[in-house]
Amino acid sequence: MNDADIQADATDRMLLERMAAGDRAALGVMYRGYHGRLCRFLSRLTRRPDVIEEVINDCFWITWQKAGTFHGDSRVSTWIMGIAYRCGLKALRQHGDEPVDEDTVPQERLPSHDPGDDRELRDWLGKGLEKLSVDQRVVIELVYGVGHSLDDVAVIMQCPVGTVKARLFHARVKLRNVLPSLAGEPARLKEGAP
Amino acid sequence: MTFTMDTNRDCARAWEAMPSVLQESASPEQNVWLMDHLAHCESCSADYAQQERLRLALSLPADIPVDPAVGLKRLLARLDVPLPKPVVQRARNGWLTRALAAAVLLQALAIGALGAKYWSDNTNPAYRTLSQTSAPVPTGALHVVPDASMSLADWNALLHSLNLQVVGGPNDVGAYTVVPSGSSTAGSPVLQKLRATRGIRLAEPVASAP
Numbered sequence: 001m002n003d004a005d006i007q008a009d010a011t012d013r014m015l016l017e018r019m020a021a022g023d024r025a026a027l028g029v030m031y032r033g034y035h036g037r038l039c040r041f042l043s044r045l046t047r048r049p050d051v052i053e054e055v056i057n058d059c060f061w062i063t064w065q066k067a068g069t070f071h072g073d074s075r076v077s078t079w080i081m082g083i084a085y086r087c088g089l090k091a092l093r094q095h096g097d098e099p100v101d102e103d104t105v106p107q108e109r110l111p112s113h114d115p116g117d118d119r120e121l122r123d124w125l126g127k128g129l130e131k132l133s134v135d136q137r138v139v140i141e142l143v144y145g146v147g148h149s150l151d152d153v154a155v156i157m158q159c160p161v162g163t164v165k166a167r168l169f170h171a172r173v174k175l176r177n178v179l180p181s182l183a184g185e186p187a188r189l190k191e192g193a194p
Numbered sequence: 195m196t197f198t199m200d201t202n203r204d205c206a207r208a209w210e211a212m213p214s215v216l217q218e219s220a221s222p223e224q225n226v227w228l229m230d231h232l233a234h235c236e237s238c239s240a241d242y243a244q245q246e247r248l249r250l251a252l253s254l255p256a257d258i259p260v261d262p263a264v265g266l267k268r269l270l271a272r273l274d275v276p277l278p279k280p281v282v283q284r285a286r287n288g289w290l291t292r293a294l295a296a297a298v299l300l301q302a303l304a305i306g307a308l309g310a311k312y313w314s315d316n317t318n319p320a321y322r323t324l325s326q327t328s329a330p331v332p333t334g335a336l337h338v339v340p341d342a343s344m345s346l347a348d349w350n351a352l353l354h355s356l357n358l359q360v361v362g363g364p365n366d367v368g369a370y371t372v373v374p375s376g377s378s379t380a381g382s383p384v385l386q387k388l389r390a391t392r393g394i395r396l397a398e399p400v401a402s403a404p
Binding site for chain 1 (some may be wrong): 209213216217219241244245247248249250251252253254255256257258259260262264265266268269270272273
């Protein structure tokens, strides 16, 4: 954990204490601070914006209710991501693979056009992620996207570190085999790694 | 051959080290070692480039815009909704407790009724325990054992002559319990006459129970 992480965690703890005392302004600060990373994390589980918003609100509703019971066994961000993960899995069970009804998505919520490079990168990533299981996508996002350590991911997913390592390993091998390489070569098809 | 094995081992180590190096959480030594390996391993270099690109792609903001202001407004409105009280659970618990209490009460009443019934029926039980006192023996009772060769007519005549009547027996050893009939008493003369009578093997007064 670097200095920036330590500083961020200290701020989160202060906000959590204020939330435990009923300070809604602190809740607002924390909500906005986590919204971006939670959106991206949950977009690996579902493509429905209404479900993503529902899960984020469920997560912060629980955070608000339980703020006083946080014992500091982990970083606040690890705790919140764990809550979001469990809420996300619950939402997946409830909504399953319901298709997105584009008519129900407000116009202002439709994705804006990315610059060309970003779009290409997203398409490239999308092709790889769609080959992974939900747990493998979550591990890849938490390690590469959010930057959590394997120990943190184990806390978030409530499983042994060895399980996290195995999921990460298989996800990386699968991505290496299905994603086209930078030079435009066909994907390699080695199963054993490295 | 050795070169190949070492290379494979180094490639495996490089594969293992890539996530922490990309996360910038690896030690400086690990960092330097990986960069050195990548410099002369084309395969691992390609893997690392793909992992870098993967990390870059994963760090892009979500492509599904969800307005935080709208979401927060809904969340704050939700906080104002009072928490539902677990009325149903409480009611179910209350019903269960009442049902159990009623069942216990019913069982207690049934046991009480059965007890009362047996209490009233058992005033004269059909058995006697060893702790109970023996059946009362009439005053002046005698145990008399007639000989097996004595005829019934002689036995009846003897009882008649001595004003005796049989009230019990014969028991396992052939003894009869006899008592004086009417107002007469079976005193010592009666006992002497019985003992002197031919065909009477034993005549003894009944001892009172201890």
